[in-house]
Amino acid sequence: MYETILVVEDERKIARLLEIELESEGYRVLLAGSGNDGWLAYREGGIDLILLDVMLPGLSGIELLRRIRSTDAGTPVLMLTAKSSVEDKVSGLDLGANDYITKPFQIEELLARIRTAFRLAGRGSDKETYGEWLTAGSLRLNPDTREVERDEKPIQLTQREFDLLAYMMRNKRLVLNRNQILSAVWGYDYAGDTNVVDVYIRYVRKKVDEGFGKELIQTVRGVGYVLKDES
Numbered sequence: 001m002y003e004t005i006l007v008v009e010d011e012r013k014i015a016r017l018l019e020i021e022l023e024s025e026g027y028r029v030l031l032a033g034s035g036n037d038g039w040l041a042y043r044e045g046g047i048d049l050i051l052l053d054v055m056l057p058g059l060s061g062i063e064l065l066r067r068i069r070s071t072d073a074g075t076p077v078l079m080l081t082a083k084s085s086v087e088d089k090v091s092g093l094d095l096g097a098n099d100y101i102t103k104p105f106q107i108e109e110l111l112a113r114i115r116t117a118f119r120l121a122g123r124g125s126d127k128e129t130y131g132e133w134l135t136a137g138s139l140r141l142n143p144d145t146r147e148v149e150r151d152e153k154p155i156q157l158t159q160r161e162f163d164l165l166a167y168m169m170r171n172k173r174l175v176l177n178r179n180q181i182l183s184a185v186w187g188y189d190y191a192g193d194t195n196v197v198d199v200y201i202r203y204v205r206k207k208v209d210e211g212f213g214k215e216l217i218q219t220v221r222g223v224g225y226v227l228k229d230e231s
Contacts, residue, residue: 004028005028005047005049006032006038006042006049007029007032007051008033008034008035008037008050008052008053008056008061009031009032009051010033010055012033015031015033017107025111030047033057034059035058035059035061035063036058036059038056039059039064039067042068048118049078049117049118050076050077051078051110052064052078052079053079054081055081055082062092062095065077065079065092065097066095069095069096073096077096077097078098078099078113079092079097080103082103098117099116106185107167107184107187108143108184108185109163111143112144115144116144134166136169136227136229136230137216137230138150138152139216141165141166143166148162148208155208160200161200161204163185164181164185164201164204165208168181168226169227172226172227172229173228173229175223175224175225175226176225177224178194178197178198178224179194181225182194182196185200197224213230216229216230
C-alpha cells in the first residue's frame with residue numbers, strides 16, 4: 001500500500017497537475033482547495049505527507065502548518081509558494097516545514113524532494129528506495145544519485161536532459177505528447193515554444209541511443225514520443 005499525500009492548493013490547474021503526476025507515481029492523493037478544507041482532511045487521519053501552499057483562502061498555509069505542528073511533529077510537510085523571500089522560507093521552516101519549493105517548479109524536482117522527505121521520515125515504500133534504479137533494457141537511471149548508464153557505461157546528462165529522461169523512464173511505453181512533457185519537465189507555466197521538447201529529445205537521443213544498437217526513444221508521428229524497452 002502506497003503513501004497518501006494531501007495537496008492543499010487553491011489553484012485548480014496546479015492541483016490537478018499534481019494529482020495526475022503523483023497518482024502516476026503510485027501515491028494516493030487527496031485534494032483540498034482551502035486551508036479550512038485542508039485542516040478537515042488532515043483531521044480525518046491517514047495522511048503520510050502534505051504539500052501545502054502558503055497563499056490560501058481562509059486559513060493560510062502558515063496557520064494550517066502551525067495547527068498541524070501543535071499536535072504532529074512527524075508528518076512531512078512541503079511548502080509550495082510563489083513567494084521566494086528569505087523571510088517567507090524562514091517562517092515556514094521555523095514552524096516545522098520539512099522543505100520549501102518555489103513556484104514555478106519542475107515535477108521531477110518535486111518528486112525527488114517528496115522521496116527525500118519520506119526517506120528522512122523513515123516512511124519510504126519499497127517502490128522508490130534510495131539507490132533504486134529505473135530501467136529500460138540496458139538503460140538505467142537512479143533518481144536519487146542522478147546517475148545514468150547504458151550497457152554499464154556511464155552517461156553524462158545536463159539537469160534538463162536528466163529530468164526529461166527520468167520523466168520518460170517513469171512513463172515508459174506510454175506515448176507522451178509535447179505539452180505533457182513541457183508541463184512535467186519545464187514547469188506548468190512554461191510559455192515558450194513546444195519545439196524545445198524536440199531539441200532536447202535530440203540531445204538525449206544522441207547520448208543514450210547513438211552507438212548502443214536499438215533506439216529506445218521513438219517518435220510517434222503527429223503525437224509525440226515514447227520510450228520503449230529493448231525487448
